[in-house]
Amino acid sequence: MPKEVIKAEELAKKQREISISEFFLKNRHLLGFDNPTRALMMVVKEAVDNALDATGEMKVLPEIKIELKQINENRFIVIVEDNGPGIVKQQIPNIFGKLLYGSKFHTLRQNRGQQGIGISAAVLYSQLTTGKSTKIYSRVSPKKPAHYFELQIDTKKNEANVLEDKEVNWNKEYGTKIEIEIEGRYLKGKQSVDEYVKETAIVNPHATFIYITPEKEKFEYKRVTEELPIEPREIKPHPYGIELGQLIKMLQDTRANALSGFLQNDFSRIGQGTAKEICDKAKLKTERKPKSLEEKEIELLFKSMQETKIMAPPSDCLSPIKAELLEKGLRKEINADFYVTTTRSPSVYRGMPFIIECAVAYGGELDKEAQVRLMRYANRVPLLYQQGACAITEAVTDTSWKSYGLNQSGNNMPTGPAIILVHMASVWVPFTNEAKEAIAHYDEIIKEIKLALQECGRKLSIYIHKHIRAAEQRDKINLFEKYIPELASSLSKLTNTKKEILQEKLQKILKKELPTLEANNENGKKE
């Protein structure tokens, strides 16, 4: 059947032609580039994530400048500049010009990068919508000159096409600056770049952000702490957290020669004893070569790994914001009367360690009548879209805020002058889909979020009862001042007594009664 063979080969050719750029084009909604408004935010987000990661690696206090320049109605230049270590010349094509480029395959680490598919996606989006090259300035040492690149992505080969590469003068000792021209739309509001920058500043209190809007408004979010976040450690996957496909790939890629060694080296929390137990249960010899396992055997191994009792993964790989710093971050951007924050102890879902942090700000300039604003974060990155689909939202609406002093009808978002902030830090945040804007509904996660909310809620309720109720009571007492003329007027009509005289006398009685009124109020005494 030679005909059919040819057919298959043709098919294969065609299949190969579905390039990465086409994949991107067809799937840009999944990746967060589905509309011009969101695309603008995604580009800023990718660039800022990179900047924060770069400064984090170098352990310097980040100073990040974000500028949006509007060229015409739907075209913008996004400029993001950081004071990180710069990027060595050889790495630039990889980082900016290769989609899905990454080094961390079989290790897990709490990082922002899990959020998007990387800055290269922004470069590609720019190229697709404007045809322009991306411009990069980078300086790795004050002793060396800065480098300037212009590049595009060769979509067929999935690699950078460097169009310009030269040394330039740049009055910065270290750092990277990227300029990306894209099609986009700038809007204000809840899902805007403005909001993204502000919310990012709240959870990165150690960073300074300077942000210039297309309208040339300048916002400066200054750092409030010199304390750098703990650099998250990488950990190996926990046996409970992997899938069969991943196990197959790990068996292929491992450097270990024996199954026992593979289990011990490539996973966390497996020692010699546990490794043997797993192998025994799967009826596999501990000295088997990992690459030699057959499909059926791998399935047995996988099953055995899930059924063996294994200690929970280490949690020192997590880097929470920490309650105290979270409060500082919130205080500097949100003008409220009361702040409460909490950081829960680490917990585990499906073999993945995670930490929930929560904060509530109350009163001050916050709108008394409006729905409470919910700020959601995953690994310090604000989640601005798909609030309704997120586990955080479920946990918040499922919590009974009435008992904590906010208004709430049924299982809706509470209303009142408050902001609720929830942060999930994990080596792997389970998103509902690739747009990575909503956290999936795992019972363990929802439970932890609820506990964190309850902790904050209890403190909030104490505050509200002490301060707000007291103020309401004072208001009530003040009402007597207004009631007196009314009573005087009714009484004067009823008895033909002079209103002014009655009023004067009632004022005197009020002064006399005031201490009693206040005392009775405290006890909430009624009839």
Added chain:
Amino acid sequence: MAKKNKSAEALKELGEKVVKDVDKNKNPSVVVPIRALSNVIFNEKTKILELGDKTSTRYFFNVAHAKKFLQTVEIASISKNLLGEEKHASLRDVFYMAKRTIPGTNVNLVDDQSESDDIIEDLELVTGNSREQLNINANKNGSVAGKVVITDKGDIIDWSKMGSGGWSIPSNVEDIEFKKVNAKYIIYMEKQAVWERLHEDKFWDKNNCLIVTSQGQTTRGIRRLLQRLYEEHSLPIYVLTDFDCYGFYIYSVLKYGSINLAHASEHLAIPSVKYLGITSSDIEKYDLKKHFIKLKDHDLARLKQIAEYEWFKNNKAWQKEIKTMKQYGAKAEIQALSARGISFISQTYLPEKIKNKDFLE
């Protein structure tokens, strides 16, 4: 006009007592009898509800009382003004006369008519004068038909010649005079629709009786009218209601007086009334179970309250009805009888029940 002056004096007295407090540099107060179950006594001898002597003192300088105090004085002043001008106002009018936002606040002197109605009832007690004597009238809310001729404000009115709507009963029936009464008994029904059925079927003519209705709870005007007809012409009164807790309470109010107006029972209650409404045996006899309406939580709660009222507590017949309703977990409306024919009620149900003296008491 002596009566009017007496009312006005009583109101003024209330005000002067308050002024006296003010002059003495005291927290001004009014003493109001408590109108709640806790202060209602069931008089075993007269078989009517009476108000006890518990009172509460309403203070002006008290966060919980201030607004009610203000309302009391304001409505007293409105009423005194009405008496002075010799004008009558409805309960609704009084509500609007009192309703305003207190300057400099977002507080309304009264928010809802029920608040001003409540104060008016307090004033009746405090001054010892009825609502009507304070020149405040309730809405007309009821109809009567039958072979009776009365005079009202000089007009001669024949209740058998009032067309399809019947004579509408005013809130004050003190001044009407019965000229000719030709009836053997009165049926009072809670449902206007049932009244209309009986009226169209000329039930009152065929059976030589009076038919009376109001919408829902019986107004004071109707209760007083029924009482006068009973006392002056010895007409037995039968109460026709649904088989549900509200129907039972309508009967209870007519017979024993209401908790809210226990002070006026003497002029309103008619201890001889009998229940002619749907009973559990009717339900079995006329096969009404297929027309049941399920009891809701609030029905059950109300039923429990009624079962515990002193005047029902030791009444075996009524306890049986209440127990059976709980067992059914359902109530039944009078109109369910219409399933057996539109005029079943007037041709069969009522005549049979009355003939057999199938009443509940």
